[in-house]
Amino acid sequence: MKYIDSIQQANKKMALAAQQLDEWRLPANPINYTISYEYVEGKNASLINAVQQRLAEGKTLDNFSMEEFYKHYILGQSKFRDELVDDMTDVVSQVDKSAQQSAQQVERFINKLDANLVHINQGEGEKSQLAIHNIRRASDDFKSQQQSLIERLLASQQKARALKAELDKVKQEIYLDPITGMYNRKALHKHLDTWHKQDPSRQLAAIVVSIDQFTEFHDKFGPLIGNVLLSKIAQKVSSYVDDSGLPVRTTNDEFLIFLPDIDKHIAGEIAEKIRQGVEKLRFISSKSGVRFPKMTISLGVDCFAVSESSTALITKARRILSQHPGDTSNKVILA
Structure with a gap:
C-alpha cells in the first residue's frame, strides 16, 4: 500500500473515500477509511473484487467485514x-x-x-x-x-x-475470531489445504448459520450487547461440533460449520439440533435484569468437494439460504 500522489490528488481521493464511506453507511474510523481510500484508488483488484462480491450478494459492509478486508488485502496478509x-x-x-x-x-x-x-x-x-x-x-x-x-x-x-x-x-x-472463539477464514483456508492434501476427493458437509434479525438487534441495543449475544449464540452452535468439525465465523452475523466425511442428511439432523438449541436460549442482562428478545437462526445444509477454494465454498453455502424461495427464518434448509 504505497501512494505517490500530489497534495491535490490526495485531497481528491480523501474526499472520494469519505463519500464512499457515506454510501456504505460506515463510520470513518482508521480501518474503514483505509479500505475506502484503497477502494477509490482503484489499484487493489483483489480488495475491489471482494467488496463488490459481498455487495452483489446483498450483504452490507460492517465493521467485521472491513476488518477482514484490512487483514487480507491491506496488510498483505502475513x-x-x-x-x-x-x-x-x-x-x-x-x-x-x-x-x-x-x-x-x-x-x-x-x-x-x-x-x-x-x-x-x-x-x-x-x-x-x-x-x-x-x-x-x-x-x-x-x-x-x-x-x-x-x-x-x-x-x-x-x-x-x-x-x-x-x-x-x-x-x-x-x-481464532476474538469475539466468538470460532475459527476465522484464514483457519478455514489452512484446514481446507490440509484436508485436500490428505485426500483430494474428500467431501465436506457444510452448515451455513445466519442469525435472524441480528442487524436490527445490533442497531437497537448497540455493539456491546450485540457482541455478547453473538458470543452466546456462537458458543451454543460450537457445542454441537466435535473435534473433527470446523466452526468458522465468516461475517458479522454468519457462521459456517464444516464436517468432513459426513452425509448431508446427518448434517441436516445436526443442523436441526443446533436450531433447537439456539431457540431455547434466553438473554437476560446480569446487571439490570432486562430480558432481551428471543433469537433464532436460519440454517442451510449441503455437501461440497474439499478441492474447492474457501471463497467458493462460502459463496455456494450462502446461496442455500439466499436462493431459497420463501422465508427461511428459524428453519433448516437442505439443498
Missing part, C-alpha cells in the same frame, strides 16, 4: 508469519521430544553401568581391584556430569514447553 509460527512450533516440539529422549537415554546408560559394575569379578588380584576402583571413580564423575546434563535438558524442555504455550497463543490470534 503468510510468512503463519509459516514462521508453524515452523517454530515444529522446532520447539522436536526440541521438547529430543530433550526428553536424551534424558531417558542417559538415565538408562547410568543404570546399566551401575548394574554391570556389581558383576565385575573382584577376586583377581591387586591390579583388578585398582581397575575396579578407577572405573568406579570414572563412573561417579560421569554420573555427576550426566546429572548436570539431565538438569539442563529438563530446563530446556521446560523452556520449550513455555515457548510452545506462547506460540499457541499467537496461533489463537492468527486463527
Whole structure:
C-alpha cells in the first residue's frame, strides 16, 4: 500500500473515500477509511473484487467485514508469519521430544553401568581391584556430569514447553475470531489445504448459520450487547461440533460449520439440533435484569468437494439460504 500522489490528488481521493464511506453507511474510523481510500484508488483488484462480491450478494459492509478486508488485502496478509509460527512450533516440539529422549537415554546408560559394575569379578588380584576402583571413580564423575546434563535438558524442555504455550497463543490470534472463539477464514483456508492434501476427493458437509434479525438487534441495543449475544449464540452452535468439525465465523452475523466425511442428511439432523438449541436460549442482562428478545437462526445444509477454494465454498453455502424461495427464518434448509 504505497501512494505517490500530489497534495491535490490526495485531497481528491480523501474526499472520494469519505463519500464512499457515506454510501456504505460506515463510520470513518482508521480501518474503514483505509479500505475506502484503497477502494477509490482503484489499484487493489483483489480488495475491489471482494467488496463488490459481498455487495452483489446483498450483504452490507460492517465493521467485521472491513476488518477482514484490512487483514487480507491491506496488510498483505502475513503468510510468512503463519509459516514462521508453524515452523517454530515444529522446532520447539522436536526440541521438547529430543530433550526428553536424551534424558531417558542417559538415565538408562547410568543404570546399566551401575548394574554391570556389581558383576565385575573382584577376586583377581591387586591390579583388578585398582581397575575396579578407577572405573568406579570414572563412573561417579560421569554420573555427576550426566546429572548436570539431565538438569539442563529438563530446563530446556521446560523452556520449550513455555515457548510452545506462547506460540499457541499467537496461533489463537492468527486463527481464532476474538469475539466468538470460532475459527476465522484464514483457519478455514489452512484446514481446507490440509484436508485436500490428505485426500483430494474428500467431501465436506457444510452448515451455513445466519442469525435472524441480528442487524436490527445490533442497531437497537448497540455493539456491546450485540457482541455478547453473538458470543452466546456462537458458543451454543460450537457445542454441537466435535473435534473433527470446523466452526468458522465468516461475517458479522454468519457462521459456517464444516464436517468432513459426513452425509448431508446427518448434517441436516445436526443442523436441526443446533436450531433447537439456539431457540431455547434466553438473554437476560446480569446487571439490570432486562430480558432481551428471543433469537433464532436460519440454517442451510449441503455437501461440497474439499478441492474447492474457501471463497467458493462460502459463496455456494450462502446461496442455500439466499436462493431459497420463501422465508427461511428459524428453519433448516437442505439443498
